Amino acid sequence: MRKFIAVDDSEIARELIKATLADFGYHDVSFFGNPKEALESMTADEVAADLVLLDVMMPEMDGVELCARIRALDKWRDVPIVMLTSREDKGTLSRAFMAGANDYLTKPFDRIEFQARLRAQLRLKAELDRRKSGPRSTRASSRRARSQFSLPGLLSDRDALQDALAQLSDDRLDSLGVFALSVDATARNTVDFSSRERQEILAAVAEVLAQVRMPAGNMLAHWEGDTFCGASLVHDDDALLADVRDLAMSVKRALETMPGKLKGAVPGVSVGVALPGSAGTVSEALGKAFGALEEQGQKGGNGIKVAGAGRRNQ
Numbered sequence: 001m002r003k004f005i006a007v008d009d010s011e012i013a014r015e016l017i018k019a020t021l022a023d024f025g026y027h028d029v030s031f032f033g034n035p036k037e038a039l040e041s042m043t044a045d046e047v048a049a050d051l052v053l054l055d056v057m058m059p060e061m062d063g064v065e066l067c068a069r070i071r072a073l074d075k076w077r078d079v080p081i082v083m084l085t086s087r088e089d090k091g092t093l094s095r096a097f098m099a100g101a102n103d104y105l106t107k108p109f110d111r112i113e114f115q116a117r118l119r120a121q122l123r124l125k126a127e128l129d130r131r132k133s134g135p136r137s138t139r140a141s142s143r144r145a146r147s148q149f150s151l152p153g154l155l156s157d158r159d160a161l162q163d164a165l166a167q168l169s170d171d172r173l174d175s176l177g178v179f180a181l182s183v184d185a186t187a188r189n190t191v192d193f194s195s196r197e198r199q200e201i202l203a204a205v206a207e208v209l210a211q212v213r214m215p216a217g218n219m220l221a222h223w224e225g226d227t228f229c230g231a232s233l234v235h236d237d238d239a240l241l242a243d244v245r246d247l248a249m250s251v252k253r254a255l256e257t258m259p260g261k262l263k264g265a266v267p268g269v270s271v272g273v274a275l276p277g278s279a280g281t282v283s284e285a286l287g288k289a290f291g292a293l294e295e296q297g298q299k300g301g302n303g304i305k306v307a308g309a310g311r312r313n314q
Contacts, residue, residue, distance in 0.1 A: 002122060003048055004029040007038045007066065008055035008084065013107075017053060017084075024115055035061040039069055042076060049079060050125050051118065054101075056085035056092060064095045071100035080121035084109070091294050097287030103162065120159050124166040158229070161221035165231060165282045177232040177240045177276040178289040181247065183255065184268035184301040186226040192263055201261055202226060208254040209247065218243060229289070237275050244271055244304060268302030278308045 006017045006029055014031050021029055030047045032038035035058050041047045052070065054063040061069075063083055070076045083096045083104040096104055102124065103117050168176065183205055186198050193201070206222055223229040230247070232240050248269045255267030272292030279285035288307035296305035 001028050002026055002050045004051050004053065005032070005038065005042070005047060005049040006030070006053040007032045007035055007058070007063070008053075009033050009035075009058045010055070013055065013084075020111060020114060023111075024118065026118075035063070035066045039066060042070060043073060045075065051121055052076075052079055052081045054081060054083050056083055056096070064092070064099045064101075067096065067101050068099040078125070080124050082117060082121060091291075094287050094291035094294060097283045097290060099287075100281070100283050102283060116159055120162060120166075123163065156219065156221045158221055158223050161219055161223075161229060161231060164219060168282065172233065173280065173282070173285075174277045175233045176279070176282070176285055177234065177237075177274060178279075178285040179230045179232075179240075179244050179271055179273045180223065180227060180286075180289040180293040181230070181244075181251070181269060181271045182227045182293060182297070183251070184270055184297075185255070185262045185265035187270070187297065187301070192265070197261065198226070201255075201258070204254055204258060204261075205251055208250050220247075227293075229286075232276070234276070240275065241273065241304070241306070244273055247271075248304065266302060270296040270301040271304045272296055273304060273306045275306060275308065 004021060004026060006014060006021075008014050008017065008031075011033065014033065018029060018031065021027070030041075030049065032041070035054075039061075054067055056063040058066075063085070067081050067083065070079075070081065080102045081100065083101045084107060085092060085096075085104060086107040093104060102121055105114060105117055165176075183201065186193055186201055202222075202225075205228075209220055209228060218230060218232045218234065220228065220230040230244075232243065234240050234243070248271050251269045252267055255262060255269070259267075270293055272289045272295070274285045274288035274292065279288055292305040292307035296303055299305070
């Protein structure tokens with residue numbers, strides 16, 4: 001039976017999580033309203049879990065800090081952590097990934113999306129457990145990882161991308177580069193567009209991206225809203241940046257053909273990049289890419305920002 005830990009200072013939120021998990025058939029859940037108490041229990045091995053749910057906004061210690069402290073505990077390094085947040089800014093998303101979170105859900109969460117996120121992370125936990133079971137399992141995992149990344153030009157969704165990244169063996173992380181791309185017009189002027197108008201713009205962008213032929217070893221996904229995310233196993237920094245520039249230019253050319261839909265907004269594209277070898281974990285690579293994307297947006301957008309001190313930026 002799957003075990004869960006949920007930490008949220010809101011009693012109403014805890015009851016909602018309890019009822020939702022029960023509907024999915026998960027009844028073994030340890031609840032905490034105080035993040036410090038949760039950390040003490042986890043440190044003392046008083047609780048166990050296959051997945052941890054953390055609210056972001058909590059007093060005394062927020063969920064991001066709690067996530068980082070949990071990741072510092074050897075026993076909890078490989079347990080998936082999903083953040084629950086009412087905030088959609090990419091700064092919080094970047095901090096959560098850098099702290100070691102595997103995924104996040106925005107409140108109020110959709111039940112179907114909630115279940116999909118849980119299943120994806122439980123598959124991750126099962127994969128990690130299989131790796132620990134012996135060398136044969138590890139080799140099989142590596143073969144699956146290579147096959148996942150052998151499809152060129154694949155435009156998938158966030159779940160598929162995270163599933164593929166979860167299957168990467170540790171010896172391939174040095175080759176992993178990650179980039180996050182957003183459409184400036186909709187990202188920076190959300191109040192100017194109706195939901196339907198935003199969807200039309202993003203659908204056009206997705207259609208263009210799906211037609212871009214990507215080298216084997218690259219994978220591109222619609223992440224959420226106006227943001228797309230890609231992963232690459234190409235070793236060369238220059239090759240990755242060249243691919244990113246091509247993608248950005250393809251999107252900009254598509255946006256330039258729809259001035260009416262953009263309502264006069266500049267058809268710019270912002271991109272954040274975490275180069276191969278710049279992160280030790282998948283979560284850290286995602287955090288760096290989304291952090292760089294946020295920095296580029298703060299600079300006015302319409303450009304590429306490479307994460308990491310001492311790295312090339314443009």
